[in-house]
Amino acid sequence: MIKNGYAAWVDEFEAERERRAALGDPDWRRGAQLPPELVRSIQKFQVGEDGDGSALLGKADRAGDPVYAEAARLFVAEERNHARMLALLLEAGGAGTLDGHWSDAVFVRVRRLLGLRVELLVLMIAEVVALAYYRALRDGAGDQLASEVAGRILADERRHVPFHCLRLNEGLSRLPRPARRAVTAGWRGLLSCAGLLVAVDHGPALRTVGVSRRAFVAEVSRTSAPMASAMADGPVAVPATVPAAV
Ligand SMILES: [Fe+2]
Ligand SMILES: [Fe+2]
Numbered sequence: 267m268i269k270n271g272y273a274a275w276v277d278e279f280e281a282e283r284e285r286r287a288a289l290g291d292p293d294w295r296r297g298a299q300l301p302p303e304l305v306r307s308i309q310k311f312q313v314g315e316d317g318d319g320s321a322l323l324g325k326a327d328r329a330g331d332p333v334y335a336e337a338a339r340l341f342v343a344e345e346r347n348h349a350r351m352l353a354l355l356l357e358a359g360g361a362g363t364l365d366g367h368w369s370d371a372v373f374v375r376v377r378r379l380l381g382l383r384v385e386l387l388v389l390m391i392a393e394v395v396a397l398a399y400y401r402a403l404r405d406g407a408g409d410q411l412a413s414e415v416a417g418r419i420l421a422d423e424r425r426h427v428p429f430h431c432l433r434l435n436e437g438l439s440r441l442p443r444p445a446r447r448a449v450t451a452g453w454r455g456l457l458s459c460a461g462l463l464v465a466v467d468h469g470p471a472l473r474t475v476g477v478s479r480r481a482f483v484a485e486v487s488r489t490s491a492p493m494a495s496a497m498a499d500g501p502v503a504v505p506a507t508v509p510a511a512v
Contacts, residue, residue: 271432271504272333278425278505279340286347291354292418298411300359304403307471308352308412311399313367314392315419316349317374322389325382334433341429348419355415369467383437386430387453391460393430394493396423398485399464406475428503431496438497450494454487461486 300308319342326338353363373392377385400423403416438446465472465479472482496502 271502272331272337274505275337275429275432276333276340279337279344282344282422282425283340292351292411292414294354294358294411296358296411298355298359299409300356300361300407300412301474303470303474304407304412305356305359305361307468308356308403309361309364310367310369310467311396312349312352312356313364313370314373315345315352317370319345319389321374321377322382322385325385329382337429341426344422344426348422351415351419355412358411359409369463383434386434386437387449390427390430390434390453390493390497391457393423393426394457394490395460395464395486397427397489398461398482399468401485402472402475402477402482406477408475425505427493428496428505431493431502434497435500435502443498446498450498453497454490454494457490458483458487 319338322338323335323342326335329335356363373388377388380388397420400416400420404413404420407413407416438449441449461483465482469479472479477485
């Protein structure tokens with residue numbers, strides 16, 4: 267049953283890879299008008315996207331399900347594509363990328379210490395924050411190229427959430443119900459803290475795209491409720507029912 271679920275995800279990620287190849291890249295020659303606060307913010311997300319998922323692969327391999335490991339590899343390829351597109355967007359706006367950022371270095375170091383389940387819970391925090399961030403960027407950047415890149419990344423992140431939820435639902439199902447609820451309540455608490463940190467750190471950029479810090483934190487918290495319940499009790503959306511965009 268679970269294995270079929272991951273096989274469906276392999277199909278979905280491969281189909282998406284083909285869709286991406288057929289569509290081609292955005293037209294980078296169009297250039298981008300990015301205010302400095304947006305450049306600084308996108309640079310930090312670019313660093314995060316670059317590292318996203320790489321800590322997962324060894325653990326996915328050791329989990330003993332080659333179909334899941336294959337799906338995880340395809341997922342990581344999508345995250346790397348996000349980093350690539352953000353780097354090209356920055357270049358189109360006349361800006362470079364950062365070598366690294368302290369928050370990302372901490373994030374990666376902590377994740378290396380974790381098992382697959384906790385790694386995925388931490389990764390899910392990044393995914394949910396990313397959903398709110400790229401939606402804000404897509405809708406408020408006021409630049410065609412930036413909106414297009416953010417829209418493409420957002421569509422991918424929307425699919426990543428149920429992919430991770432499936433594995434977490436399987437992992438957590440071994441715990442009694444109150445323990446599952448406690449884990450997901452703790453996850454939502456940490457997520458709110460992460461949302462708050464990002465809202466503070468990226469406040470000027472969020473203001474530029476028309477989203478207040480408070481609205482950003484509220485959005486992160488609101489969207490996590492159905493995810494927490496899917497992780498704890500299911501059902502988890504299957505690839506065919508995941509909407510391509512919001
Ligand atoms: Fe991403
Ligand atoms: Fe993602």
